[in-house]
Amino acid sequence: MEVKGISQAILRRLPIYLTYLKSLPPQGPVHISATAIAAALHMGEVQVRKDLASVSKAGRPRIGYIVSELVEDLEAFLGCNDVSNAVIVGAGKLGKALLDYEGFSEYGLHIVAGLDIRVASEETTAGGKPIFGLSKMEDLCKRMNIRIGILTVPADQAQKVCDQMVESGISAILNFAPTHLTVPEGILVQNENLAASLAVLSNHLFEQMHKDSIKNTQEGESL
Ligand SMILES: NC(=O)c1ccc[n+]([C@@H]2O[C@H](COP(=O)([O-])OP(=O)(O)OC[C@H]3O[C@@H](n4cnc5c(N)ncnc54)[C@H](O)[C@@H]3O)[C@@H](O)[C@H]2O)c1
Numbered sequence: 001m002e003v004k005g006i007s008q009a010i011l012r013r014l015p016i017y018l019t020y021l022k023s024l025p026p027q028g029p030v031h032i033s034a035t036a037i038a039a040a041l042h043m044g045e046v047q048v049r050k051d052l053a054s055v056s057k058a059g060r061p062r063i064g065y066i067v068s069e070l071v072e073d074l075e076a077f078l079g080c081n082d083v084s085n086a087v088i089v090g091a092g093k094l095g096k097a098l099l100d101y102e103g104f105s106e107y108g109l110h111i112v113a114g115l116d117i118r119v120a121s122e123e124t125t126a127g128g129k130p131i132f133g134l135s136k137m138e139d140l141c142k143r144m145n146i147r148i149g150i151l152t153v154p155a156d157q158a159q160k161v162c163d164q165m166v167e168s169g170i171s172a173i174l175n176f177a178p179t180h181l182t183v184p185e186g187i188l189v190q191n192e193n194l195a196a197s198l199a200v201l202s203n204h205l206f207e208q209m210h211k212d213s214i215k216n217t218q219e220g221e222s223l
Pocket residue numbers: 089090091092093094095115116117118134152153154155157160161175176177178192193194195
């Protein structure tokens with residue numbers, strides 16, 4: 001799947017560059033090169049250079065980018081300046097935590113409300129976000145032109161809820177449920193799985209420990 005002629009792999013890396021650039025101190029250097037960004041993020045220099053060139057024409061040879069311009073270009077490309085409304089379906093432990101997370105607004109995402117099958121009329125999260133009954137989804141999404149849905153229901157409910165989201169006009173779904181979703185053409189599903197990411201980290205640590213133990217054995221033998 002490609003968006004604006006850019007592959008999903010690049011799209012996933014762009015927010016990483018943006019987050020890094022925004023973390024730089026305001027009194028830091030005005031310019032930054034693709035090489036410096038690559039080094040800071042432990043990424044391949046050629047890849048970073050190509051990714052940035054695909055969203056910004058502001059890079060200059062040997063000087064790099066003006067940090068503020070590159071931030072603007074990345075934000076414009078990622079649509080951070082156009083506020084997108086989203087709903088969360090499944091306002092349980094994860095759903096409520098996401099509802100109250102304020103950092104989404106930095107990426108132009110405004111979570112309007114949660115929707116949950118167990119809510120009869122209306123509840124409010126600790127942070128003040130409303131949670132409505134599921135029956136409100138279609139009306140809310142159509143009225144507010146909500147196109148993004150975050151799915152945080154149990155796995156056995158996920159496909160049913162996904163179908164309801166699509167019927168309500170949602171065309172981009174961030175799926176936290178550990179299950180594969182089948183969607184009509186044109187609907188984008190992004191799966192999020194912290195357990196899988198942790199497994200990658202754990203595998204990395206395991207390999208590292210294995211290498212260290214071989215190295216220690218070899219050093220022991222050569223003494
Ligand atoms: N991807 C990840 O990294 C990750 C991490 C944590 C949890 N999860 C997944 O997220 C989901 C939610 O986890 P949780 O711990 O918040 O669970 P939870 O039980 O606390 O919350 C689930 C909520 O969904 C609601 N719900 C159930 N069926 C529904 C339906 N048909 N329509 C609307 N709402 C419905 C329930 O009433 C409940 O409030 C699970 O699928 C879990 O496996 C994923």
